[in-house]
Amino acid sequence: MTEFPEGAPCWADAMFKDVEGAKAFYGEVLGWTFGDAVSEFGNYTQAYSGGKAVAAVVPPMPGADEPASQWTLYFASPDVAATAEKIKAAGGAVLMEPMQVGTFGSMAIATEPTGAVFGVWQPGDHKGFEKVGEVGSYCWAELATREPSKADAFLTKVFPYSSQEMETGGDPAAAEMDYKAFSLAGAENPVLGRMKTGADLEPQTPSHIRVYFSVDDCDEAVAKAKKLGGEVHGGPMDSPFGRFAALTDQQGAAFMVIDTARAVGEMPKMK
Template sequence: MAENRASAYREGVPCWLDAQLADVAAGERFYGELFGWTFKEAYGPSVWARLDGEPVAALGRKTDGRMPTVWTVYFATPDAEGLADRIWAAGGQVVTAPMPVGDLGVAALATDPEGAVFGLWQPDRHLGFGRRHEPGTFAWAELYARDTEAANTFYGDLFHDALFGPDADPDFGRAPVSDVFPAEMPPHFLVHFGVADCAAALGTVNRLGGRVQAGPFDTSYGTVGVVTDNQGASFAVLQR
């Protein structure tokens, strides 16, 4: 199904999310109750989550039990192949080379020089989020890095206009791993979903079999709680 948005997101803007889970049906029950998502359509190995009819994320089934149970943020690009080349040149790695996802777009997975994993999305029929920046949708992505200055240089060079341009509206920040996690935690992106009440959302996570890892705590962009779902995928809830 084609998505009716006016235009694709500019390069470097988070435009899509997916979770790799062992049990997609259990994920549907967990996130459906937590965020009010509905699940009606499967696209290949993934099922799309919608809020009020608009796409907000995808849940995919892990094809290998050794794969991590994780949420991945995808950054928009008009040229996944070209961006992959720039990632290599800047010291990152391309884990999964750009490949078509039917007629929806082209996807790839990459890491920055410290090993934090992120996705690339070159849109075709699927432009990205139908809704964001509201309860039950993508709100923010925080990169927890060991060297935030090096991270600023890497992502600033890749996505300069999105982060620092005259019309910049950045949807991700950079912070030291040790701000929230043990120092031995690998660098990673933490996806944040908007909620109306952070404390209430943490209570719901616990009731549904998830676990609260940290928070709630105050940040420059809102009140945050860091959690895992009932299968171990980490994410955050954000009350603006």
């Protein structure tokens, strides 16, 4: 099973009031199957693609205020308590202090200074994604924020990232683009993107991390999502990285789908 280096996205889960509805939706759109709910840990239920763990769904805790459904991306840490202290020192906030989850590992939930929620995972028996970048699994994420300088400073203080900025190449249409890719030493590819948002983001929408799941046909995935009560917020559109779309499921959780085999255009250069 893959061991994820510090700072690498390693897991994703989401809380749903209607877990069975979520299972039906993602089973159809992403082809997931689901394991048994683990009652000891709040009926946490893992999702599988081709028999490999790719995500999880869970109902709200009994008696707790029901939060809005959303996907949470977790970053690997060798010491979740130490990472929580780094988060606080770098201007973030820890929403859920480090806690042990049986023999599976330890976790914390936090926000970076511009408001995006994320998780930290110190693995035990559960290492994280059992496949990445394949159809039906997580393949990319980007932090969408109106305050990129704050987010950039935070990310490089908390995790061992280096960063590169995307070149616009003099393209007037891309002149306002502000996008960075964050990498880890020894990794072949970047592990996280950071995108400056503006007019394309509704004023009430806070900073957030966009989680991308790989599909074999973006348009088909979009059609299935719409049929099941999901909404389309962007796309489908072509890019050098693949054909992608921004969606919310029928309970309001936002996510992205991308067909990486359908890439159009020249890859942007980084500086």
